[in-house]
Amino acid sequence: MSRLLFWIALACLVVAAVRSKLRQAAKRHQQMEQPEQREQIRPQPNRARAEAAANAETMLCCAHCGVYFPASENVPAGGRDYCSAAHAQLSPQ
Ligand SMILES: [Zn+2]
Structure with a gap:
């Protein structure tokens, strides 16, 4: 069976x-x-x-937060690229 x-x-x-x-x-x-x-x-x-x-558009990497942003919005400071003025004032991580 x-x-x-x-x-x-x-x-x-x-x-x-x-x-x-x-x-x-x-x-x-x-x-x-x-x-x-x-x-x-x-x-x-x-x-x-x-x-x-x-x-x-060319994308850049923020030296502080690592976010990629358009090159036209770049805030250069100290030879580095930042996504905003606030991050340009803060130290790179
Ligand atoms: Zn940033």
Whole structure:
């Protein structure tokens, strides 16, 4: 009797494994069918990257708190870069 239960349990596991594999394959198939839709949603990646690079600003690291901030907001003091006048007055850590 226990042998029969073992074979039934094994059959159930095999069926579950095959089903999950089929589901994965179906998902992959769907993803392969839809790349055109994704391209329509996203703008051209090269153009977006070029725009981002053009808009990018150099980032500096504050000598006191370590925060990165735009170079246009830099408060230089003693040859170091600070994110604010308050941190420029405090000693670097
Ligand atoms: Zn700071």
